[in-house]
Amino acid sequence: MRGSTPANPIQKMILGRLGIGIFTLFVISIIIFLAISLLPGDIAEQVLGQSATPETVAAFRRELGLDQPLAARYLDWIAGVVRGDFGQSLANGRPVADLLGARLGNTLFLAAYAAVISVPLAVLLGLLAALWRGGWFDRIANVTTLTAISFPEFFVAYILMFWLSVRMGWLPSIADPGAAPDLGERLIRTFLPAVTLVLVVTAHMMRMTRAAVVNVLGAPYITMARLKGASRWRIITRHALPNALAPIINVIALNIAWLITGVVIVEVVFVYPGLGQLMVDSVSNRDMPVVQACALIFAAVYILLNLLADVLAIATNPRLLHPR
Amino acid sequence: MMKNQMGMTRRGLLGGAAGITAAGLILPRMALAQDGPKRGGTLKIGHSGGATSDTIDPATYAAGPVVTAMLAVCNNLVEIDAEGAAVPELAESFEADAEARIWTFRLRGDATFADGRRVTAADVIASFNHHRGEDTKSGAKGSLAQVKDIRADGDGVVVFELTSGNADFAYLTSDYHFVIMPAKADGTLDWQSGMGTGGYVLENFEPGVRIVLKRRDDYWKKDRAWFDTAELLTINDPTARQNALMTGEVDVINSPDLATLHLLERRPGLKLVEVTGTAHYTMPMFCDTAPFTDVNVRLALKHAINRQEVLDKVLRGHGQIANDSPIAPANRFYAADLPQNSYDPDKARHYLKQAGMEGLKLEISAADAASVGALDMVQLFQQSAAAAGIELSVKREPDDGYWSNVWLKKPFCVSYWNGRPTEDDMFSLVYAKGAEWNEAHWDNARFNELLLSARAELDTALRAEMYHEMQGIVSQDGGTIIPIFVNYIDVVKDTVAHGKVASNRFLDGWKAVERWWQA
Numbered sequence: 001m002r003g004s005t006p007a008n009p010i011q012k013m014i015l016g017r018l019g020i021g022i023f024t025l026f027v028i029s030i031i032i033f034l035a036i037s038l039l040p041g042d043i044a045e046q047v048l049g050q051s052a053t054p055e056t057v058a059a060f061r062r063e064l065g066l067d068q069p070l071a072a073r074y075l076d077w078i079a080g081v082v083r084g085d086f087g088q089s090l091a092n093g094r095p096v097a098d099l100l101g102a103r104l105g106n107t108l109f110l111a112a113y114a115a116v117i118s119v120p121l122a123v124l125l126g127l128l129a130a131l132w133r134g135g136w137f138d139r140i141a142n143v144t145t146l147t148a149i150s151f152p153e154f155f156v157a158y159i160l161m162f163w164l165s166v167r168m169g170w171l172p173s174i175a176d177p178g179a180a181p182d183l184g185e186r187l188i189r190t191f192l193p194a195v196t197l198v199l200v201v202t203a204h205m206m207r208m209t210r211a212a213v214v215n216v217l218g219a220p221y222i223t224m225a226r227l228k229g230a231s232r233w234r235i236i237t238r239h240a241l242p243n244a245l246a247p248i249i250n251v252i253a254l255n256i257a258w259l260i261t262g263v264v265i266v267e268v269v270f271v272y273p274g275l276g277q278l279m280v281d282s283v284s285n286r287d288m289p290v291v292q293a294c295a296l297i298f299a300a301v302y303i304l305l306n307l308l309a310d311v312l313a314i315a316t317n318p319r320l321l322h323p324r
Numbered sequence: 325m326m327k328n329q330m331g332m333t334r335r336g337l338l339g340g341a342a343g344i345t346a347a348g349l350i351l352p353r354m355a356l357a358q359d360g361p362k363r364g365g366t367l368k369i370g371h372s373g374g375a376t377s378d379t380i381d382p383a384t385y386a387a388g389p390v391v392t393a394m395l396a397v398c399n400n401l402v403e404i405d406a407e408g409a410a411v412p413e414l415a416e417s418f419e420a421d422a423e424a425r426i427w428t429f430r431l432r433g434d435a436t437f438a439d440g441r442r443v444t445a446a447d448v449i450a451s452f453n454h455h456r457g458e459d460t461k462s463g464a465k466g467s468l469a470q471v472k473d474i475r476a477d478g479d480g481v482v483v484f485e486l487t488s489g490n491a492d493f494a495y496l497t498s499d500y501h502f503v504i505m506p507a508k509a510d511g512t513l514d515w516q517s518g519m520g521t522g523g524y525v526l527e528n529f530e531p532g533v534r535i536v537l538k539r540r541d542d543y544w545k546k547d548r549a550w551f552d553t554a555e556l557l558t559i560n561d562p563t564a565r566q567n568a569l570m571t572g573e574v575d576v577i578n579s580p581d582l583a584t585l586h587l588l589e590r591r592p593g594l595k596l597v598e599v600t601g602t603a604h605y606t607m608p609m610f611c612d613t614a615p616f617t618d619v620n621v622r623l624a625l626k627h628a629i630n631r632q633e634v635l636d637k638v639l640r641g642h643g644q645i646a647n648d649s650p651i652a653p654a655n656r657f658y659a660a661d662l663p664q665n666s667y668d669p670d671k672a673r674h675y676l677k678q679a680g681m682e683g684l685k686l687e688i689s690a691a692d693a694a695s696v697g698a699l700d701m702v703q704l705f706q707q708s709a710a711a712a713g714i715e716l717s718v719k720r721e722p723d724d725g726y727w728s729n730v731w732l733k734k735p736f737c738v739s740y741w742n743g744r745p746t747e748d749d750m751f752s753l754v755y756a757k758g759a760e761w762n763e764a765h766w767d768n769a770r771f772n773e774l775l776l777s778a779r780a781e782l783d784t785a786l787r788a789e790m791y792h793e794m795q796g797i798v799s800q801d802g803g804t805i806i807p808i809f810v811n812y813i814d815v816v817k818d819t820v821a822h823g824k825v826a827s828n829r830f831l832d833g834w835k836a837v838e839r840w841w842q843a
Contacts, residue, residue: 025628041725044461047377047384049462050740053760060384060461091377091384092531099376102530158563165571173567175532176557271559271568273533281376281532284724290376295840 008220009321010314014307025296029081032295033074036286042066043286064090077289089282096293104297107274108178110190111259114197119252122202126209126248130155131236132207133214157196157269175270192293193270197263201255208251212244213255219243227305246313246320253309261298365842367551367820369831370565370574374558376532381515382501383454383462387742389556391500393535396554396837398503400427401448402494404745404833406824408654410495414443414504414521414838424489424780429497431480435521435544437506443521445476450507452484454515464501466753466760489780491787492746500834523549523838532558537837550616550841566815574735575817578830582640588815596683597814599827600644602652602750604686604742604809605695607688607705608763610735611803615686616764619801620679625686627675628712629705630667630805637704638697642811648743649795650750652809654827657747657791662799672712685715688736693723701807702738732763739763746778747791747830755798760842764803771797819843 043053044060061067065076080087086096125145129138148156165173175193177186216222217240225239264276279294281287302319373388385391401415407412413419415429435443452474453461470493473485486493498503506522508514518526523543528536539555557574559565562581566588568574580588589596609616609625611748616622631645644653647664648746651657676682690702702718709716721730721737744750753759756766756775771794778790812830816822826833832840 020465038720039724041728045725045728046460047386048463049386050731050761051466052728053466055458056461056463056465059459063459063461092379092381094531161564161567166567172573173564173571174557174559178534196530198628268561269564271557271561271564273530277532278376285375285377287377 012313013314013321014311017303017307017310021300021307024303025050025299028295028299029078029292030074032292033070033077033288036283036288036291037070039283039286043288045092046161046285066090071291073288077292081292086293089290091282091285091287091290096289099290100293100297101275103278104273106272107260107263107276109186110175110193110197110272110274113187113190113194113255114201114259115256117194118198118202118255119205121198122205122252123209123248125202126206127213127241129206129210129237130213130217130240131232133210135179138210141206145206148199149201149203151262153196153200153265153270156199157193157266160192160196161269173270175272190270190272193263193266193272196266196270197259201259205248205255207253209244209248212247215242216243242316245316249312249316250309253305257302258304260301264290327654343398344398344629359548361550361821361841363550363841365551367554367576367837367840367842368574369554369836370559370568370577371556372558372560372562372565372577372579374532374556374560378531380518380529382451382503382513383460383464383515383645385463385500389535389558392831392834392837393524393526393529393556394503394520394538394834395500395522395834396524396537396549397518397522397526398505399435399522400499400502400504401497403835404495404498404826404828405828406833408656408745408827410492410498410745413498414448414498414575418494420489420491420493420782422782424491424493424782426487426574427484427486427493429482429484429841431482432544433480435522436542438519438525440542441506443712444479444505445482446479446502446511447507449474450511450513451478451504452502454509454513455501460829462501464499467499467501467749488776490748491779491782492748493763495746496528496749498745524554527553534558545838548838550602550757551837554744555745555836556837558589569815569817572817575820576814576831576836578812578814580813580815582642585640585642585813585815593727593818594820595816597816597822597825597832598642598811599654599825600652600809601654601812601829602650602741602745602809603812604646604650604652604743604806605698605701606650606739606741606763607702607805607807608737608739610765611767611805612765613735615679615681615736616803617686618681620675621681621684622673622745622805623800624679624684624712624714625709626665626805627668627672628709628714629805629807630708632667633708634701634704634807638700639808639810642813644809644811646806646809647795647799648804648806649798650743650754650804650806651747651791652743655743655745655747655750657788659792659795660766662792662796665799667708669708669712672709672714676713683713683715685717686736687717687719688738689721689734690738691721691723691726691730693721693726694731694738695810698738698740733760742829747794748775751775751794752779755802755804766801766803768797768801772803 044057048056085261088095089099123142129141132138161173162169171188177187177189186237213236222235222239225235264280267277268276282290329481371389378386378390380390399414402410403413405411414432414435416432418429455464456468467641470486471484472487475483477483506514506517507521523540524537525540527538535556539549539552543549559568565577566580569577626648635643635645649663676684688702690698692698706716706718731739754761754763757772774790774794778787781787814830820840822840
């Protein structure tokens with residue numbers, strides 16, 4: 001931001017954090033691998049279910065190489081990943097990359113849709129609430145968003161679906177856009193799930209915005225700005241907000257990460273083929289390569305968004321680069 | 325067209341009952357369809373039970389949308405019609421020798437795979453061998469254990485040699501695992517092609533999301549496959565499934581939520597398709613483990629469960645009371661006149677006294693993975709058994725791995741069976757001595773003897789008599805409590821028409837895509 005000197009430390013920090021991130025992913029993959037192997041039953045028993053017999057289970061395991069020791073299977077898998085090959089689903093033999101491709105796109109689309117609505121909305125509401133703090137707007141905004149976040153997502157989803165879809169018939173109740181959707185169709189189909197997510201994430205970001213802004217409003221330079229005659233809106237957006245950005249960015253990053261990784265219930269209710277559903281199905285089937293790939297994506301999302309949040313926070317406040 | 329249908333269906337039927345019932349089948353179907361089926365339109369099904377792990381490998385089908393789709397894409401040698409009879413499908417005719425040990429299936433000459441290739445004996449053999457042998461991982465392996473050899477007799481004839489006679493073998497070939505797919509050059513099954521001889525081709529298959537089927541113009545059945553396209557959406561959430569039907573996203577759903585079914589039924593434009601099939605809830609007790617070794621204990625428990633209450637509260641009436649025998653009213657040789665085991669605490673006490681086990685304490689293992697409402701059922705059982713002086717404690721087991729770690733391992737647990745179209749298949753799989761899935765470790769000499777003689781008996785009257793006696797034995801001596809049969813329920817928009825529906829699974833015996841049409 002200011003000259004060329006801080007650029008190098010930032011680069012250094014990014015590289016360092018990426019390195020730690022890759023190490024984290026590696027550790028996560030081991031933990032997930034061990035955790036899944038601790039669950040009762042393996043894929044052969046899960047897929048065959050009631051019709052499993054000792055011979056068919058043994059044949060199943062033989063075919064998938066599940067009769068190998070745990071460590072050998074892990075090394076085999078990680079060797080493939082290093083070469084960029086995520087392997088095949090144990091359950092249906094499809095390449096993991098194919099399974100993930102479309103679903104990752106869907107998940108990112110829905111998350112982006114919800115974020116594009118909720119982030120500006122939350123920040124704006126937060127600023128207005130800070131502007132009129134203690135007033136009726138502040139209270140209504142707080143009560144409404146807190147109410148929305150307090151209901152479980154599936155409840156919000158069912159209520160929206162019941163009114164807007166079943167009763168009014170305005171919007172479709174199924175969000176699956178079909179095999180070859182166009183953008184308009186997609187936006188309409190995913191509107192209800194996006195709104196559900198907006199209602200769930202807005203409160204958190206709005207309250208953080210309000211709190212952070214209110215926090216700096218007591219600072220002497222705000223009094224100075226007021227004394228020189230700046231309008232209240234200008235004080236909040238030009239003087240208070242820039243200094244309150246770091247915590248807001250962090251909360252936004254966490255919420256966006258949640259929008260990508262934590263929306264499986266909304267996916268189920270609206271029949272939306274995203275990553276969450278894939279991961280849940282794969283865990284219940286003990287489909288290791290798919291679980292691993294999903295887990296790595298989710299972990300990478302968290303790592304990258306946190307890194308991005310820190311970089312942005314430092315960009316707004318370079319002092320953060322030098323922790324005391 | 326009528327003539328064509330009759331000729332086709334009747335040709336080469338197995339003599340006896342099958343022939344008679346099958347000939348009667350076409351008439352009611354036509355009579356119900358006043359305007360007659362017409363071509364065109366799209367059928368959209370909101371289907372439960374799909375998962376991202378679904379595969380089109382017949383060895384490891386999961387019983388969900390994949391089966392509904394693959395039964396539209398493929399044919400079997402034989403299909404089950406609305407009357408529960410086995411009628412020829414890809415087999416033009418089938419016949420057994422006098423001992424019912426050698427079965428000969430003659431294939432149709434006009435059935436082709438989607439790539440235009442004619443179906444031959446090699447394809448049939450590969451389709452069955454896929455479920456046999458050392459390396460198969462098929463869930464249907466057990467059913468084919470009786471097959472000693474499969475051989476071709478020219479291109480158009482397949483001969484099955486069984487280890488012992490089985491008059492019902494033709495029925496077995498209608499199992500959804502045994503769809504006919506093309507063989508590879510090395511004799512293995514090319515299931516990866518997703519190709520069959522059915523009326524539809526697989527156009528899009530996204531496991532756990534959707535399956536899109538497109539009609540084939542050159543389908544060999546002229547009176548089937550009416551819709552141009554069919555879409556099967558996986559909707560596992562019951563509320564979402566119902567909403568999809570109400571908002572018109574889909575035309576048909578299966579397994580509606582029983583708690584709200586009466587409300588859904590009230591909506592105009594929707595109708596219920598409900599059949600009592602062979603599906604039943606069971607509670608097996610290990611007959612070789614105390615205290616279940618004593619038949620009096622088993623009888624006490626059979627009289628300590630309030631079947632009507634289970635039916636009313638767990639299934640909300642959508643089922644039928646069962647009599648501790650797995651043979652359902654939908655089966656051919658169902659014995660309706662047997663004395664019914666019913667809730668009677670005094671009788672239960674009496675049996676306990678006989679066994680010298682008053683104040684019996686038991687533990688039953690249960691999880692909803694076994695069947696919908698299984699936990700509710702055992703809780704009701706707990707209450708009704710308490711009135712009979714039996715202290716039943718419920719051990720809640722995890723859903724994951726239930727079939728591997730609890731079922732067949734714990735001496736008293738809950739289980740579920742979809743049932744089988746034939747008495748022999750059901751009894752052989754679960755009630756015969758030494759059967760892999762004999763969940764109650766039950767061994768009754770008279771029953772086992774009857775099972776063998778009934779299997780090879782071609783005289784229908786004699787078989788009926790034997791199966792009657794066997795149902796009586798299972799009901800009184802058997803180690804399995806079978807309180808209820810559960811209905812198959814679909815909810816259908818009135819824009820979709822159908823004939824009499826088969827009762828061997830939901831969605832018209834899983835063949836709705838091929839059998840139903842646009843109203």
